Amino acid sequence: MMTHKRAYYCIFILFMLFINLEPTFGDTNGQILIRFKSFLSNANALNNWVDEANLCNWAGLLCTNNKFHGLRLENMGLGGKIDVDTLVELTDLVSFSVNNNTFEGPMPEFKKLVKLRGLFLSNNKFSGEISDDSFEGMGNLKRVFLAGNGFNGHIPLSLAKLPRLLDLDLHGNSFGGNIPEFQQNGFRVFDLSNNQLEGPIPNSLSNEPSTSFSANKGLCGKPLNNPCNIPPTKSIVQTNSVFSTQGNGKKNKKILIVVIVVVSMVVLASILALLFIQSRQRRRSEQDQPIIGLQLNSESNPSPSVKVTKSIDLAGDFSKGENGELNFVREDKGGFELQDLLRASAEVLGSGSFGSTYKAIVLNGPTVVVKRFRHMNNVGKQEFFEHMKKLGSLTHPNLLPLIAFYYKKEEKFLVYDFGENGSLASHLHGRNSIVLTWSTRLKIIKGVARGLAHLYKEFPKQNLPHGHLKSSNVMLNISFEPLLTEYGLVPITNKNHAQQFMASYKSPEVTHFDRPNEKTDIWCLGILILELLTGKFPANYLRHGKGENSDLATWVNSVVREEWTGEVFDKNIMGTRNGEGEMLKLLRIGMYCCEWSVERRWDWKEALDKIEELKENDGEDESFSYVSEGDLYSRGATEDEFSFSVTDSQADKFGNVTG
Numbered sequence: 001m002m003t004h005k006r007a008y009y010c011i012f013i014l015f016m017l018f019i020n021l022e023p024t025f026g027d028t029n030g031q032i033l034i035r036f037k038s039f040l041s042n043a044n045a046l047n048n049w050v051d052e053a054n055l056c057n058w059a060g061l062l063c064t065n066n067k068f069h070g071l072r073l074e075n076m077g078l079g080g081k082i083d084v085d086t087l088v089e090l091t092d093l094v095s096f097s098v099n100n101n102t103f104e105g106p107m108p109e110f111k112k113l114v115k116l117r118g119l120f121l122s123n124n125k126f127s128g129e130i131s132d133d134s135f136e137g138m139g140n141l142k143r144v145f146l147a148g149n150g151f152n153g154h155i156p157l158s159l160a161k162l163p164r165l166l167d168l169d170l171h172g173n174s175f176g177g178n179i180p181e182f183q184q185n186g187f188r189v190f191d192l193s194n195n196q197l198e199g200p201i202p203n204s205l206s207n208e209p210s211t212s213f214s215a216n217k218g219l220c221g222k223p224l225n226n227p228c229n230i231p232p233t234k235s236i237v238q239t240n241s242v243f244s245t246q247g248n249g250k251k252n253k254k255i256l257i258v259v260i261v262v263v264s265m266v267v268l269a270s271i272l273a274l275l276f277i278q279s280r281q282r283r284r285s286e287q288d289q290p291i292i293g294l295q296l297n298s299e300s301n302p303s304p305s306v307k308v309t310k311s312i313d314l315a316g317d318f319s320k321g322e323n324g325e326l327n328f329v330r331e332d333k334g335g336f337e338l339q340d341l342l343r344a345s346a347e348v349l350g351s352g353s354f355g356s357t358y359k360a361i362v363l364n365g366p367t368v369v370v371k372r373f374r375h376m377n378n379v380g381k382q383e384f385f386e387h388m389k390k391l392g393s394l395t396h397p398n399l400l401p402l403i404a405f406y407y408k409k410e411e412k413f414l415v416y417d418f419g420e421n422g423s424l425a426s427h428l429h430g431r432n433s434i435v436l437t438w439s440t441r442l443k444i445i446k447g448v449a450r451g452l453a454h455l456y457k458e459f460p461k462q463n464l465p466h467g468h469l470k471s472s473n474v475m476l477n478i479s480f481e482p483l484l485t486e487y488g489l490v491p492i493t494n495k496n497h498a499q500q501f502m503a504s505y506k507s508p509e510v511t512h513f514d515r516p517n518e519k520t521d522i523w524c525l526g527i528l529i530l531e532l533l534t535g536k537f538p539a540n541y542l543r544h545g546k547g548e549n550s551d552l553a554t555w556v557n558s559v560v561r562e563e564w565t566g567e568v569f570d571k572n573i574m575g576t577r578n579g580e581g582e583m584l585k586l587l588r589i590g591m592y593c594c595e596w597s598v599e600r601r602w603d604w605k606e607a608l609d610k611i612e613e614l615k616e617n618d619g620e621d622e623s624f625s626y627v628s629e630g631d632l633y634s635r636g637a638t639e640d641e642f643s644f645s646v647t648d649s650q651a652d653k654f655g656n657v658t659g
């Protein structure tokens with residue numbers, strides 16, 4: 001009888017435990033987040049974590065298509081405990097950022113979050129050693145930012161073994177010991193500066209910038225100008241020992257002579273081999289020069305104004321291509337052959353991430369631009385030809401027409417029309433004496449928006465119809481009408497190269513989550529608008545943009561939100577009469593276009609409509625009127641309308657996208 005009672009009692013206890021556990025089984029994301037918040041201190045910034053129906057409007061939540069996927073709890077003064085066991089229940093969590101808060105103590109066990117792609121803990125008060133297995137199982141992790149904390153001990157081996165790691169920032173800690181061998185070869189962001197690391201830098205990291213290792217007194221080897229001391233080899237030590245312990249007999253003299261002869265021959269052979277390698281490299285470099293009748297000067301970054309005086313015949317190199325001829329994609333743009341292009345006088349326009357760009361003046365023919373591309377092996381020959389024909393069929397007054405292409409397996413050459421007034425970037429940031437007025441800038445941005453809208457219509461199924469929109473890819477014709485170039489190349493470009501250099505891949509949704517969408521090119525349009533208005537070069541275009549103001553959108557937002565000043569607009573257009581209100585409207589449009597949140601970012605139709613409404617002069621009936629400094633919101637805009645934010649960790653890590 002007692003046995004049955006005990007059995008019933010055990011069943012009752014198990015039932016009650018099940019009842020008590022039931023409320024937390026299958027909790028919604030909102031309930032889980034509220035439980036996570038309960039472990040935090042100073043969480044006043046999260047007071048709107050109440051209404052689950054509007055979850056994506058909660059402070060610090062990241063959503064795409066109204067679906068939660070990340071937490072960005074930055075600059076909120078948060079402290080307390082990061083309860084990873086609660087975060088594990090958020091099955092869609094792929095990014096976690098608490099940059100610039102007051103969390104302290106050892107690093108939590110984030111390895112439980114196996115789906116995490118981005119981990120951002122910079123500028124807190126974390127301390128202590130990070131165990132070697134702290135990143136085991138985190139195969140999806142691409143970005144790790146632990147800068148500005150008090151971590152010590154050696155860099156964990158599991159961190160170095162992450163297979164997909166692209167960005168790593170550990171600067172400003174107290175890490176010591178040797179740098180481990182990292183599995184990745186080539187990072188977008190890599191910074192170990194201001195630590196206590198020592199020993200030789202691994203060969204796999206020798207191509208990283210020297211600034212990545214600065215302020216580590218014990219480090220040596222490339223890329224630092226601090227060679228490592230190489231101890232003498234065992235054979236030399238033994239030989240020296242022989243000579244020191246034996247006299248000056250004839251036998252030792254013979255051995256000494258033999259050693260000297262052998263060493264001399266080895267040194268001589270090494271010198272000859274070095275000269276031979278340098279000669280081969282020089283010859284290979286010469287063979288790698290531009291295909292048309294020109295030759296680069298010895299400078300690594302040729303000036304756009306450098307004209308080439310010596311022609312070289314590379315017809316033989318062209319004949320090695322698969323078809324050995326130019327493939328024209330526009331019937332109205334023919335009239336010259338490959339040999340005409342080879343003999344054309346030419347000058348260097350620039351050298352960028354894809355290759356060099358040249359201006360060629362065909363004898364008794366047109367002036368064209370030849371662009372060399374070395375990273376277009378994403379599709380086969382037939383697909384490449386079909387895509388080129390599609391690009392050649394595009395006709396719009398704000399698209400630089402593609403004339404022809406030349407196909408080789410290793411590299412491709414695209415021939416475009418020539419923009420007489422160079423690129424927009426050269427006028428905004430170069431030494432060009434022409435000052436762009438407000439009316440000209442407005443005309444340019446309207447043309448850019450129209451050209452981009454046309455690409456959206458022609459490529460409705462592509463997330464990135466342009467993919468590389470920036471000021472150096474906006475050419476200007478004789479009347480300063482803008483002409484977009486390097487458009488539509490994402491489908492045929494190697495993804496690894498695109499991720500490092502193409503402008504659209506520097507957007508927040510791609511750098512954080514590797515998710516380009518139909519609004520990503522609009523982010524590029526927003527950055528271009530801010531660049532046009534401020535005259536400032538966006539560090540978004542750089543591969544290793546760093547510093548507080550490295551992101552143009554962040555800088556503009558901080559100035560506008562804190563206090564209206566004349567610093568926002570380029571001084572060359574500040575003197576425009578009756579145009580300040582329209583400039584302010586365009587500034588607002590630009591900020592909406594480069595919203596960090598994809599949901600709040602405008603789409604291309606809304607952006608185009610708002611840009612088309614702009615006028616050269618302010619109208620009397622306009623709701624936006626320019627007033628004195630310090631009164632932003634009396635211009636007809638609310639704080640919410642101007643509010644947008646960019647993650648600090650993302651804002652200073654955008655990668656090189658030059659030309």
